[in-house]
Amino acid sequence: MHGRPVPRPSPHGGAYRGIAGAGGFQGREALGKYIENPAAFMDTRTACFPNGAGADVASTLADRVISYSDDFVSIHDKYPKASVHCLLLPRDPAVYKEHPIVLLSRRDAKGVAFLEAVRAEAEKLRAVVGAELRRRYGQFSAADAAREAVLRGDSEASEGRLPEGRDWTKDVVVGVHARPSMSHVHVHVFSRDLHSDKMRHRKHYNSFSTPFLVRLDEFPLDPDDPRQPYAKRVQGGLTTLSAESAHDADDDASESGEDSRGIDARGESEGAQHRLDYLESDLQCWRCGRRFGNRFQELKRHLQSEFEAWIRE
Numbered sequence: 001m002h003g004r005p006v007p008r009p010s011p012h013g014g015a016y017r018g019i020a021g022a023g024g025f026q027g028r029e030a031l032g033k034y035i036e037n038p039a040a041f042m043d044t045r046t047a048c049f050p051n052g053a054g055a056d057v058a059s060t061l062a063d064r065v066i067s068y069s070d071d072f073v074s075i076h077d078k079y080p081k082a083s084v085h086c087l088l089l090p091r092d093p094a095v096y097k098e099h100p101i102v103l104l105s106r107r108d109a110k111g112v113a114f115l116e117a118v119r120a121e122a123e124k125l126r127a128v129v130g131a132e133l134r135r136r137y138g139q140f141s142a143a144d145a146a147r148e149a150v151l152r153g154d155s156e157a158s159e160g161r162l163p164e165g166r167d168w169t170k171d172v173v174v175g176v177h178a179r180p181s182m183s184h185v186h187v188h189v190f191s192r193d194l195h196s197d198k199m200r201h202r203k204h205y206n207s208f209s210t211p212f213l214v215r216l217d218e219f220p221l222d223p224d225d226p227r228q229p230y231a232k233r234v235q236g237g238l239t240t241l242s243a244e245s246a247h248d249a250d251d252d253a254s255e256s257g258e259d260s261r262g263i264d265a266r267g268e269s270e271g272a273q274h275r276l277d278y279l280e281s282d283l284q285c286w287r288c289g290r291r292f293g294n295r296f297q298e299l300k301r302h303l304q305s306e307f308e309a310w311i312r313e
């Protein structure tokens, strides 16, 4: 539950971090350390989000645990591809190494219950991300103007109620990559602006802006959905899949955590049978739909102006 008491810093945190840094949780395994010992990555000085965060907010937050329970951990992505970009990690060793597409598409009672639990937890994180968007950008937003004025004391709330203002959670995307770069199941929860200096090439962008990102509300995916890792191979549904076989396609190591290389390797190593073309598709603006072919730098400049217009909505 979100409402658990604020965790005390673990007396073993420092030592643990040393061990983790020495190996065991690197490359594709890098998310394991947050699952194993979330308390070591809680920043007690900043709690969830630092107040009055400046331009350096991304690097301050990168890698930090937001909250955790026995079942889930929420963290800030170490390589954010949007102005706010978090990950939700299930902590159950029985499932956390499964292929997320297979895991979340299960139709047995256990699978359905797990999907429900992930959805409930992801909604909490969506609310956290929405609140952070408002905290950072509400002051620029037309839809938040009346609310902001009341908060500043410039005008009075009618009937004592703070105007609701903009629903920032509508601009938060929740989903998993069809071919994830990290071996632990993780759900991306991010602002749709895709505005980040860590967004460095076409595959980055397409992995978050095309159906390569499977939204949580699309699950369970049809067995013949092309994004199923074994859609072509399995004829009669997914029940014959073992957890083991679900891992086979996932062996390429990412050297850089949630950075691009795992996804790149995956895109090229899937083989014709499981190839997904989304990462290679033309760049398209998430906001106005304009196409940029493969002109990534041009798209980046455009995203900057779209970001500024978006926060002003």
Ligand SMILES: [Zn+2]
Pocket: 177, 180, 181, 182, 186, 188, 258
């Ligand atoms: Zn991912």
Ligand SMILES: [Zn+2]
Pocket: 285, 286, 287, 288, 289, 290, 302, 306
């Ligand atoms: Zn646009």
